[in-house]
Amino acid sequence: MNAAGRIAQDRAGLAVRESLAGRRNRSVAAGVFLGYLLLSTVVGLIALGVLLVTILQDGLPYLDAMLFTNSPSANPERAGARPAIIASILVAVVLIATALPIAVGTAVYLEEFAPKGNRLIDLIELNIQNLAAVPSIIFGILGLAFLVRGLDLGPVLLAGALILGLQMLPTVIIASREALRAVPDSVRQGGMALGATRWQVVWREVLPAAIPGIATGSILGMSRAIGETAPLLMVGAATFVSFNPGLLTQYTVLPILIYQWIKLPQEMFQGLAAAAIIVLLVILVAMNGFAIWMRNRYERKW
Amino acid sequence: MDPTSDSTAAPPVTAPGTPSAGLATLSVEDRTASGSVPIEEREVVFDCQGVGVRYNGKRALRDVDLRIHANAVTALIGPSGCGKSTFIRCLNRMNDLIPGAAVDGAVAYHGEDLYDPQVDPIEVRKRIGMVFQKPNPFPKSIYDNIAFGPRVLGMKDQLDDRVEQALKRAALWDEVKDRLKEGALGLSGGQQQRLCIARALAVEPDVILMDEPCSALDPISTSAIEDLMLSLTDEYTVVIVTHNMQQAARVADMTAFFSVDQGETGARCGVLVEVDRTERIFTNPANERTEAYVTGRFG
Numbered sequence: 001m002n003a004a005g006r007i008a009q010d011r012a013g014l015a016v017r018e019s020l021a022g023r024r025n026r027s028v029a030a031g032v033f034l035g036y037l038l039l040s041t042v043v044g045l046i047a048l049g050v051l052l053v054t055i056l057q058d059g060l061p062y063l064d065a066m067l068f069t070n071s072p073s074a075n076p077e078r079a080g081a082r083p084a085i086i087a088s089i090l091v092a093v094v095l096i097a098t099a100l101p102i103a104v105g106t107a108v109y110l111e112e113f114a115p116k117g118n119r120l121i122d123l124i125e126l127n128i129q130n131l132a133a134v135p136s137i138i139f140g141i142l143g144l145a146f147l148v149r150g151l152d153l154g155p156v157l158l159a160g161a162l163i164l165g166l167q168m169l170p171t172v173i174i175a176s177r178e179a180l181r182a183v184p185d186s187v188r189q190g191g192m193a194l195g196a197t198r199w200q201v202v203w204r205e206v207l208p209a210a211i212p213g214i215a216t217g218s219i220l221g222m223s224r225a226i227g228e229t230a231p232l233l234m235v236g237a238a239t240f241v242s243f244n245p246g247l248l249t250q251y252t253v254l255p256i257l258i259y260q261w262i263k264l265p266q267e268m269f270q271g272l273a274a275a276a277i278i279v280l281l282v283i284l285v286a287m288n289g290f291a292i293w294m295r296n297r298y299e300r301k302w
Numbered sequence: 303m304d305p306t307s308d309s310t311a312a313p314p315v316t317a318p319g320t321p322s323a324g325l326a327t328l329s330v331e332d333r334t335a336s337g338s339v340p341i342e343e344r345e346v347v348f349d350c351q352g353v354g355v356r357y358n359g360k361r362a363l364r365d366v367d368l369r370i371h372a373n374a375v376t377a378l379i380g381p382s383g384c385g386k387s388t389f390i391r392c393l394n395r396m397n398d399l400i401p402g403a404a405v406d407g408a409v410a411y412h413g414e415d416l417y418d419p420q421v422d423p424i425e426v427r428k429r430i431g432m433v434f435q436k437p438n439p440f441p442k443s444i445y446d447n448i449a450f451g452p453r454v455l456g457m458k459d460q461l462d463d464r465v466e467q468a469l470k471r472a473a474l475w476d477e478v479k480d481r482l483k484e485g486a487l488g489l490s491g492g493q494q495q496r497l498c499i500a501r502a503l504a505v506e507p508d509v510i511l512m513d514e515p516c517s518a519l520d521p522i523s524t525s526a527i528e529d530l531m532l533s534l535t536d537e538y539t540v541v542i543v544t545h546n547m548q549q550a551a552r553v554a555d556m557t558a559f560f561s562v563d564q565g566e567t568g569a570r571c572g573v574l575v576e577v578d579r580t581e582r583i584f585t586n587p588a589n590e591r592t593e594a595y596v597t598g599r600f601g
């Protein structure tokens with residue numbers, strides 16, 4: 001190799017060394033960032049752990065059959081959460097029967113059938129986005145004015161459940177649209193190219209393919225609604241209900257009962273509240289766990 | 303033609319190219335004859351006149367005059383962006399599904415105007431199947447993939463048979479007969495593409511359109527699909543888009559060369575340069591642009 005060639009090669013080597021050094025600098029920055037992320041996670045986990053431990057300490061001694069079989073009572077020895085648990089289940093049923101089909105239907109229409117670039121459709125989409133950001137108390141006010149007073153339903157379980165459903169709509173619509181959008185267009189084209197109608201393609205191919213995503217979003221939306229308190233206080237959920245609620249009776253739900261018990265002076269009620277929190281937590285964790293399991297189980301690589 | 307004689311006596315051998323064959327599938331006589339009848343004289347399945355397409359007002363293809371004959375493979379070749387996919391989508395009204403796409407000119411299918419307002423695009427696509435560049439099986443079992451078409455079209459009798467026949471036709475049966483209930487996405491790319499072809503065959507179309515069906519496949523799968531195309535011409539009319547000259551030379555009876563014209567305003571627009579028998583396109587094309595392209599000297 002001649003001298004010029006050697007010099008050229010040295011230069012090239014230098015350039016490579018420099019560029020490799022640059023990489024190391026970047027990797028230091030990446031390390032710092034990673035450390036920060038880890039720290040944030042740890043802080044969150046510690047806070048959660050402390051909360052859980054306190055709740056378990058306070059609540060476990062009160063977590064017995066009576067909590068599920070007895071009604072609330074002024075006497076903490078006999079007090080239970082049965083009406084509230086039943087009400088929470090009923091609320092979930094109403095959500096499944098009303099909000100869920102409406103939300104999925106809306107998502108399917110907007111994603112699969114709505115004309116693109118239509119002003120009205122754009123406006124509706126914008127409103128759905130905005131609705132997701134409205135504070136829950138506002139939904140409570142709407143429920144009070146429209147359902148409880150306007151339609152004269154009174155402060156009954158159905159009114160509360162409907163307003164929770166309304167609040168849940170945007171979340172589920174957005175999640176369902178995302179799931180539908182994740183189904184590649186090639187599936188729709190493949191179906192249409194076989195002479196299927198758009199409706200047949202959506203019903204037989206697109207919707208089934210999107211169901212895991214839709215279900216995940218729905219379960220997450222429902223679990224949020226089950227844990228909700230503020231709008232129900234607004235539409236007049238009672239705090240003391242000793243009978244089994246129906247759709248058109250007074251009611252209280254778990255979070256409100258917890259809120260009520262915590263305010264009471266007797267120490268035993270604090271323990272009962274903690275036990276009820278455990279029940280609520282188990283329900284919510286189970287729902288979320290199921291949603292995550294579903295997502296992983298049916299996750300699809302296209 | 304004298305209408306009275308037409309209705310009384312059974313007509314003699316239908317002259318190839320007459321629209322009287324209508325939408326009916328081809329008879330046995332036609333099939334046996336197809337080996338000997340010169341391709342230009344076979345029945346015309348598609349007669350395109352002055353076909354053009356605009357996307358959002360911008361012209362992408364213009365003035366395509368092209369006849370596609372029955373029981374033959376017609377290949378569409380040309381540089382990227384010259385409108386081959388755009389054109390092939392005109393043949394089964396898939397362009398209807400593309401927002402902003404507008405087709406002009408006339409496409410006659412067995413003599414019937416495909417773009418007549420009376421024509422239902424769904425009916426068109428039942429008869430004119432399509433296979434896409436990227437295999438697009440449905441995310442369900444192999445069996446359900448094939449059964450989808452017959453199910454939605456109400457051809458539910460002897461579904462198992464139908465599925466088996468389609469898979470055999472697409473040379474996939476032996477590879478999948480023991481796993482029909484397994485997911486189609488677990489198949490290899492080449493198998494998926496043959497599955498998509500089988501899916502199209504299961505609804506017994508008249509024509510199969512294939513837009514670069516082998517572009518994602520290895521040589522072995524490619525050759526399997528080429529054999530398949532050749533074997534399909536006994537019952538079907540096949541139109542393929544391909545970038546592979548050898549492929550066009552191997553499988554096509556007729557080859558159409560598309561290219562891009564630069565207008566005075568500088569707007570690029572796809573045109574049909576030349577269509578002829580494949581051997582003539584590749585050995586002795588009439589147009590010098592065709593020659594430059596097929597010999598690899600395309601500018």
Ligand SMILES: Nc1ncnc2c1ncn2[C@@H]1O[C@H](COP(=O)(O)OP(=O)(O)OP(=O)(O)O)[C@@H](O)[C@H]1O
Binds near residue numbers: 382383387
């Ligand atoms: N959906 C669409 N919207 C707007 N323009 C489009 C659309 N599809 C195609 N075009 C335009 O039409 C022209 C022809 O495209 P087309 O896809 O038909 O080319 P092609 O010959 O199939 O190319 P390739 O060989 O790369 O597949 C291109 O200029 C392209 O940009």
Ligand SMILES: [Mg+2]
Binds near residue numbers: 386513
């Ligand atoms: Mg193309």
